[in-house]
Amino acid sequence: MRKLPASTVMSLVVVAVTVLAFAVTWVIRDDLELRVIDVVLPVVALAGVLLRERWPVGALITVIAATLAYFPLSSLDAPIIFLPFVVLYTAAERGHLIAAVTTGSVALLAMGLGETGDVRHVDDGAFIMIAGWVVAAIAAGSVTRNRRAYLQEAERRVREAEHGKEEEARRRAGEERLRIARELHDVLGHNISLINVQASAALHGLKKRPDDAERALRTIKETSKETLRELRTTLGVLRQVDEDAPTAPADSLARLDSLVGASGLAVRTELSGPLDRVPVEVDLAATRIIREALTNVARHSAAGEATLAVAADDGRVLIRVDDDGPGVPFTEGSGYGLVGMRERATALGGSLEAGPRPEGGFRVLASLPLDGAS
Incomplete structure (x- = not known):
């Protein structure tokens, strides 16, 4: 009813x-x-x-x-x-x-x-009473209207606050998904590409250069082990599983030798400035950019060698990775590599440029402010 x-x-x-x-x-x-x-x-x-x-x-x-x-x-x-x-x-x-x-x-x-x-x-008393009732009726109606408007405004603000919280939660979830995707791409993409390069080298040198083939297989073994460890750590964070922290040190500008050595490339390094005093967030972004750039050199450069220059000076960390390959943009077929590097740089207030060099080959140039984490 x-x-x-x-x-x-x-x-x-x-x-x-x-x-x-x-x-x-x-x-x-x-x-x-x-x-x-x-x-x-x-x-x-x-x-x-x-x-x-x-x-x-x-x-x-x-x-x-x-x-x-x-x-x-x-x-x-x-x-x-x-x-x-x-x-x-x-x-x-x-x-x-x-x-x-x-x-x-x-x-x-x-x-x-x-x-x-x-x-x-x-009579006079009744007239005064009627006048009082007229005033009371008008005042009661006005108060009721104001109270209803107040309640509607309060409800509207509550709805907007709830909507804002939902939007903020969705935004944070999207940023977290992007961060996880970037981490997986940087870590797994680099290591799997390295495994692929070393496996090709082992196949080509298995009969003619057995020593090189053995070295390549050892690199494959170590890289696959590192890949599994990185994957296990990432999935453990996603599942919120209490596991033992990784014992191996994280990538850092102060340990570029290990990062360069794991790339499987012949890399000529040029370092300057206090790289051991770079803020953690900038240090992590810089090493991720270097790792991704070297990974793409291994994928797309036929030369198999690169030049890495890192300098901490004038409040910035400057990174330059050059190769002598055919100059093919590594964004072709490399998924989100360039996008991830640029996002890491811009997130800290820096910049990243990538493209063919006039003298041949390809160049990645990144600039990260040292106070980008503040």
Whole structure:
């Protein structure tokens, strides 16, 4: 069963009580003759009460006009004096405060002027009481409207706060997924590419250069072991498994020899500046960029050698990786390598450029501010 709105229920109650009071008054005053105006004006006022939700200002004017005309013209003292209070409250509650104040003031003024003659319908005490009820009805409607607006604003802010929290959670989740994907690409992509290069070298030199083949197989073994360790560590973090921390030291600019040696390339290094005092975040980003750049040299450069220059100077870490290959952009077929390196650089307020060199080959140039972690 459909539930009626509270305003509709109140309207029906007001109408029912008014009709009942009118009928009782008529029965008690059976010595009076009922005229048309005694019925028409109360019906008009009751109709205005029923329609006040849809047309609050029109109902306000109609009900007060009918009430003001009823008492000096009718022969029956019906209790419709309470109906104007209802429409005054509704008009103020719907935001028509000026209309309610103006109409109520005009009604009190007309009522006061009408009571200056010989025949008085209300005494001074009743007039003051009616004026007080007019003010109270308008004030109650205004307070109700303000309270509803306050509650709606509070609900809106709560919804916006919840929506903001959801957006922030989604943003953080996206950033975390991107970070994990970048870490997996940097670690696994580098090691698997190295395994592939060393496996090719072992196959080519298995018969002619067995010593080189053995060295390549040993590199494959160590690299695959390192790959499994890195993968196990990453998955352990994702699963929140309490495992023993890795015993091997992390990549660092202060240990570039091990990083370069694991690349399987002939790398000529040029180092300058206090690389052992670089902030941790910058150090990690720099080594990841170097590892990815060397990985792509191994993948795409036929020369098999590269030049690595790292300098910490003037508040920045400058990284340059050059190769003498055919100059094919390593973004072709290398997935998210260049994207990941650029994201690491820009996340710290730095920059990264990559492209063919005028003299041939390919170059990766990165600039990372030393205060990028702050």
